[in-house]
Amino acid sequence: MKTSCLIRESQNQVNIPEIHTIIGGFVRGGESGRARKAYARQLGNSHEVYTIGKPMKQSRRTEMVIGFSDADYVGISHPHTDALVVTITVANHNVHRILMDNGSSADILYWSAFKKLNLGQERIVPTSCPLMRLTGEQVQPVGSIELQVTAGSYPRQMTVMVRFLLVDRPSIYNAIIGRMTLNELRAITSTPHLKIRFPTNHGVGEIRGDQRAARQCYNISMKECPRTSTRGSTNSTVKEKLKSFLRDNCDVFTWSHEVMPGMAPSVMAHKLNADPSFKLVRQKRRVYSAEKSKVTAEEVEKLREAEFIKKI
Structure with a gap:
């Protein structure tokens, strides 16, 4: 054929x-x-x-x-x-x-x-x-x-x-x-x-x-097209069991910043990969529309209240 x-x-x-x-x-x-x-x-x-x-x-x-x-x-x-x-x-x-x-x-x-x-x-x-x-x-x-x-x-x-x-x-x-x-x-x-x-x-x-x-x-x-793996592919039965497990335990997941305050840096932290021997340069402030500035400020405040970030 x-x-x-x-x-x-x-x-x-x-x-x-x-x-x-x-x-x-x-x-x-x-x-x-x-x-x-x-x-x-x-x-x-x-x-x-x-x-x-x-x-x-x-x-x-x-x-x-x-x-x-x-x-x-x-x-x-x-x-x-x-x-x-x-x-x-x-x-x-x-x-x-x-x-x-x-x-x-x-x-x-x-x-x-x-x-x-x-x-x-x-x-x-x-x-x-x-x-x-x-x-x-x-x-x-x-x-x-x-x-x-x-x-x-x-x-x-x-x-x-x-x-x-x-x-x-x-x-x-x-x-x-x-x-x-x-x-x-x-x-x-x-x-x-x-x-x-x-x-x-x-x-x-x-x-x-x-x-x-x-x-x-x-x-x-x-x-x-799903790629095959040497460890074996996940069949539909395993996928359905995983979905069911996640649904039954959805209460252990956090869905907003407010419900997970004070995250330890040992769990997750963001670090700027900068050479300390170089002089720091202040970037020019970017100007956004009033609507975008308001949304950005609200999101930053959420992170600050949850102690994810701090002002230095």
Whole structure:
């Protein structure tokens, strides 16, 4: 199974809070188990491949040779292993941070992005199509919704209807475009060039990847990914026990300066790391607004009354 470059770099990590390579979703014959089996049997048992049904309608798009050259490297920082993250128009909204993933068998729209489209939940259609993550965890979509997607810039652009699966999970991406829509667009992707090209009635259309956004997404996913330790990771049971312990003993914690007067310097003290051989320099007094000065004075007075600080 083919995966995007972002997936290959992240596959050794665990619990990254987004869906990467997707298994599941719709097939051409429908979403039932029978439809999937029929779809799998279409190629037969031999190594020969037969054309079943009508070929893809060519419309007014003529056969075009789509390729990439060294000129397409201009503007791309190399070497890189960045994912193909783009901006396309979904339901008349320019949606950023969309991952174009040849390894995904489904088109995914995350719930946070769906809410920003302001489409209303009445258009959501229930679905029984589960999704599988790399870890084998099954994710049940909220439903599906068919939206208009426009790729490219006028006049070299294509508009198709995409049936998205709505997933209510946190993600660094707003959506994932998988093989279903890429095939519908007859798109050719190039991860080295971070570009997608596809035929249109007015020539070859193009979508450029956003290298900066791709790296931001990667960095965020790595920050959210828990690091394993040689001492072992804390599981959810231990975490819940710790939370329960802290709640049961919340009365031993201090929540303000007033309830912990006279802290001994042996417990905590702030020291200026200054060389005593240097002459002291008085800093120029800073002038603040009346509101900030009042708040600062009140906080200093609290520290003074609790004997945390003293005037010298």
